[in-house]
Amino acid sequence: MARVYSDVNEGLGPGWYDYGPYITPPSYRFLSHLPEDVERLHIDWSEPDRYEIIRRVGGGKYSEVFEGIDMTNEETCIIKVLKPVSKKKIKREIKILRNLTGGPNVVSLLNVVHDPISRSNSLIMEYVSNVDWKDLYPTFTELEIKHYMFQLLKALDFVHSRGIMHRDVKPGNVMYDRENRKLRLIDWGLAEFYHPGTEYHIRVGSRYYKGPELLVGYKKYDYSLDMWSVGCMLASMLFGREHFFRGRDNEDQLVRIIKVLGTDTFERYLEKYSLFIRTDNGALLDRCVTPGNPQFASVFILVGAFAYLYQHSYPKIPWARFITAASENRTNVSHEAIDLLDKLLRYDHWERVTAAEAMAHAYFNNVRLETTSKSTE
Numbered sequence: 001m002a003r004v005y006s007d008v009n010e011g012l013g014p015g016w017y018d019y020g021p022y023i024t025p026p027s028y029r030f031l032s033h034l035p036e037d038v039e040r041l042h043i044d045w046s047e048p049d050r051y052e053i054i055r056r057v058g059g060g061k062y063s064e065v066f067e068g069i070d071m072t073n074e075e076t077c078i079i080k081v082l083k084p085v086s087k088k089k090i091k092r093e094i095k096i097l098r099n100l101t102g103g104p105n106v107v108s109l110l111n112v113v114h115d116p117i118s119r120s121n122s123l124i125m126e127y128v129s130n131v132d133w134k135d136l137y138p139t140f141t142e143l144e145i146k147h148y149m150f151q152l153l154k155a156l157d158f159v160h161s162r163g164i165m166h167r168d169v170k171p172g173n174v175m176y177d178r179e180n181r182k183l184r185l186i187d188w189g190l191a192e193f194y195h196p197g198t199e200y201h202i203r204v205g206s207r208y209y210k211g212p213e214l215l216v217g218y219k220k221y222d223y224s225l226d227m228w229s230v231g232c233m234l235a236s237m238l239f240g241r242e243h244f245f246r247g248r249d250n251e252d253q254l255v256r257i258i259k260v261l262g263t264d265t266f267e268r269y270l271e272k273y274s275l276f277i278r279t280d281n282g283a284l285l286d287r288c289v290t291p292g293n294p295q296f297a298s299v300f301i302l303v304g305a306f307a308y309l310y311q312h313s314y315p316k317i318p319w320a321r322f323i324t325a326a327s328e329n330r331t332n333v334s335h336e337a338i339d340l341l342d343k344l345l346r347y348d349h350w351e352r353v354t355a356a357e358a359m360a361h362a363y364f365n366n367v368r369l370e371t372t373s374k375s376t377e
């Protein structure tokens, strides 16, 4: 059960659902826990020729992304042309984006269009003059890291307060306009509503940013999954490493994590969530997995990784060990930065700081006030 916001999608309590300045009528809340309403969700597929494509800016498995112009107001926008995936997937991304649009640091959905000619659906999003993170991170100053992180946490606290887990937090899904210090969290195609006790898919997210819970096959995860990914991003910025945990595959990903966080706390984590028990001869047995159970594969991943590590148990590496000359001459890695990182990168998702707790951390002391005052402009 999540430590926070565990009831936002439950109960039919009347009354407005408020999050500070972002007041939302109860109807949005009903959207969140009546999944069958996705079909009933009415979408006005407004006119497609309103938008001109300027240039392709990217793309992925599910979409091609273009910079475009809204001909009615000459404004630049992003046109995310969705590949013919299940209509259901499109509708749920739209439902989630509608629920979140207007929230702090979440990309705004401006329109949804259906192009009868190409028979494709497109999401029209607000434009961000994004600087590719691979160019951004190596030149980030300590103050810029704080602004970037604070706005990312603001987006996540808002999203989590709305009962939604992003589940694919990574640098490529964070658009950042460096000049205007404007951050927007994007790509809600993998997002999911949190319900206590629900078991979710573990094949989500992007490998380098996957939380331990996904790698050991713990399915009752919650918002704290996103906080692990935030920790991976902070570590890569602080220590000047493109991806802090860079596994070759899911098993190696877990080994990389264990080599840093150590085997002692890993064993305690496994036992706490009764993922595995240690038999008297030291073997690792999964309480609930039998060969017939689909989870069997992930057991092998774990046992494999753990068996490999079992011979040589690893101590926890102190974070200061990763402060290399490279990162030192660029940004001094403060004690507060290390303390916050240590509170994010925990095996046990229950221990990780929430987005709100992270925002209150001393690391943000000199940006919290400034950012708060600015956001009211």
Ligand SMILES: CN1CCn2c1nc1c(Br)c(Br)c(Br)c(Br)c12
Pocket (backbone or CB within 6 Å): 057, 058, 059, 065, 078, 080, 107, 125, 126, 127, 128, 129, 130, 175, 184, 186, 187
């Ligand atoms: C891969 N590229 C680069 C820039 N950029 C990309 N995908 C984007 C999406 Br989706 C959105 Br929504 C926004 Br806003 C921007 Br900007 C995007």
Ligand code: NA
Pocket (backbone or CB within 6 Å): 080, 107, 125, 186, 187, 188
């Ligand atoms: Na998006």
